[in-house]
Amino acid sequence: MAVVTAPRTTAPDILRRQDPEMAEVILGEARRQADSLQLIAAENFTSPAVLAALGSPLANKYAEGYPGARHHGGCELVDAAERIAIARAKALFGAEHANVQPHSGSSAVLATYAALLRPGDTVLAMGLAYGGHLTHGAPVNFSGRWFDFVGYGVDAESGIIDYAQVHQLARTHRPKAIVCGSISYPRHIDYETFREIADDVGAYLIADAAHPIGLVAGGAAPNPVPYADVVCATTHKVLRGPRGGMILCGEEYAERVDRAVFPFTQGGAQMHTIAAKGVAFGEAAAPAFTAYAHRVVANARALAEALATEGFLITTGGTDTHLITADPSPLGVEGRTARGRLAAAGMVLDTCALPYADGRGIRLGTAAVTTQGMGEAEMRRIAALFAAALREDVAEARGVRGEVRSLTGRFPPYGTLS
Numbered sequence: 244m245a246v247v248t249a250p251r252t253t254a255p256d257i258l259r260r261q262d263p264e265m266a267e268v269i270l271g272e273a274r275r276q277a278d279s280l281q282l283i284a285a286e287n288f289t290s291p292a293v294l295a296a297l298g299s300p301l302a303n304k305y306a307e308g309y310p311g312a313r314h315h316g317g318c319e320l321v322d323a324a325e326r327i328a329i330a331r332a333k334a335l336f337g338a339e340h341a342n343v344q345p346h347s348g349s350s351a352v353l354a355t356y357a358a359l360l361r362p363g364d365t366v367l368a369m370g371l372a373y374g375g376h377l378t379h380g381a382p383v384n385f386s387g388r389w390f391d392f393v394g395y396g397v398d399a400e401s402g403i404i405d406y407a408q409v410h411q412l413a414r415t416h417r418p419k420a421i422v423c424g425s426i427s428y429p430r431h432i433d434y435e436t437f438r439e440i441a442d443d444v445g446a447y448l449i450a451d452a453a454h455p456i457g458l459v460a461g462g463a464a465p466n467p468v469p470y471a472d473v474v475c476a477t478t479h480k481v482l483r484g485p486r487g488g489m490i491l492c493g494e495e496y497a498e499r500v501d502r503a504v505f506p507f508t509q510g511g512a513q514m515h516t517i518a519a520k521g522v523a524f525g526e527a528a529a530p531a532f533t534a535y536a537h538r539v540v541a542n543a544r545a546l547a548e549a550l551a552t553e554g555f556l557i558t559t560g561g562t563d564t565h566l567i568t569a570d571p572s573p574l575g576v577e578g579r580t581a582r583g584r585l586a587a588a589g590m591v592l593d594t595c596a597l598p599y600a601d602g603r604g605i606r607l608g609t610a611a612v613t614t615q616g617m618g619e620a621e622m623r624r625i626a627a628l629f630a631a632a633l634r635e636d637v638a639e640a641r642g643v644r645g646e647v648r649s650l651t652g653r654f655p656p657y658g659t660l661s
């Protein structure tokens with residue numbers, strides 16, 4: 244299912260009648276999502292079925308604990324929902340154990356550290372300046388406060404992870420855990436090599452697969468489950484589920500992981516979100532999702548190629564995934580200025596670190612536009628619109644907003660919004 248069609252799931256009439264002020268905000272956001280290009284690499288459009296589960300009466304239910312062992316009564320049906328979600332996650336990713344309760348990707352990482360580490364332990368992860376996440380040792384995050392993080396980087400020339408440096412840092416610092424995963428790495432991660440390095444120094448291997456996990460579900464990216472001790476992930480990126488997290492691991496770590504999620508780092512599970520995760524896992528197991536995941540990558544490759552033709556410097560020279568990072572400086576702008584001008588023209592994306600420079604680049608992804616049904620021809624059009632929006636010619640840049648509207652008008656994410 245590439246194109247989702249179901250109007251009115253975002254602003255039901257009842258909300259409009261009861262609380263027009265909030266309804267107007269929600270409807271306005273739905274319009275914004277529909278008439279601009281959503282190129283933030285971490286975003287997607289969930290299906291109407293996922294939205295229905297999120298807006299269901301399961302939102303009312305308190306359910307601390309796990310299926311069959313809750314601290315509240317009346318949990319028989321939400322137990323069934325969680326068991327379905329767990330079974331589907333295990334089957335989808337070939338994991339012996341799945342915990343579907345983490346409220347977010349960060350909560351999943353927190354619980355994974357809690358399961359395997361003690362405060363003060365040394366952890367080797369991608370440095371923040373190269374695309375590590377906040378939970379990979381940022382001083383402003385619990386991870387940087389409670390653990391001793393050492394950062395590895397990417398090769399300045401190629402932008403590829405410097406595996407020799409990872410190995411050397413691992414031998415020097417003897418970390419308790421090595422984390423592989425990034426917010427902006429466009430290439431497949433070599434999990435086998437990370438496993439070998441972790442084994443060489445006796446470290447746990449944690450894969451933070453927040454970004455590629457949807458591609459893994461669709462068979463378009465390598466699966467970290469056979470290699471990592473614990474895999475943490477989000478459910479709302481390419482995977483197209485609700486905003487949330489999950490943890491996958493072998494039986495060996497199952498009990499530690501479950502106790503680290505509840506009661507160590509979380510309270511009551513969000514049963515509506517867990518049901519929605521289950522719906523998304525069901526969708527991701529269908530052949531149409533496999534086709535979708537491969538189209539996401541084909542679109543990202545086409546977009547990267549077309550952006551290169553327009554003069555952008557594509558880091559790593561391309562992409563294996565949904566994600567592209569690029570340096571717009573050959574067009575006369577740095578990343579923050581580019582993001583502002585593109586946003587003004589209706590093309591929404593992020594800035595990111597560049598492997599070789601202090602200036603910022605741009606980070607974008609094709610998950611959402613592919614869900615809308617766009618293909619490689621539209622990717623080439625988007626690259627041309629990028630270049631036009633960034634050119635000095637203001638009149639031309641202004642015209643781009645209209646062109647973005649006519650493009651998005653042909654690919655509405657949820658049918659016609661009223």
Ligand SMILES: Cc1ncc(COP(=O)(O)O)c(C=O)c1O
Nearest residue numbers: 347348349376424425426451453
């Ligand atoms: C690698 C990585 N880890 C963790 C997270 C955190 O996810 P969340 O924003 O749901 O907490 C992200 C989010 O983008 C991520 O990219």
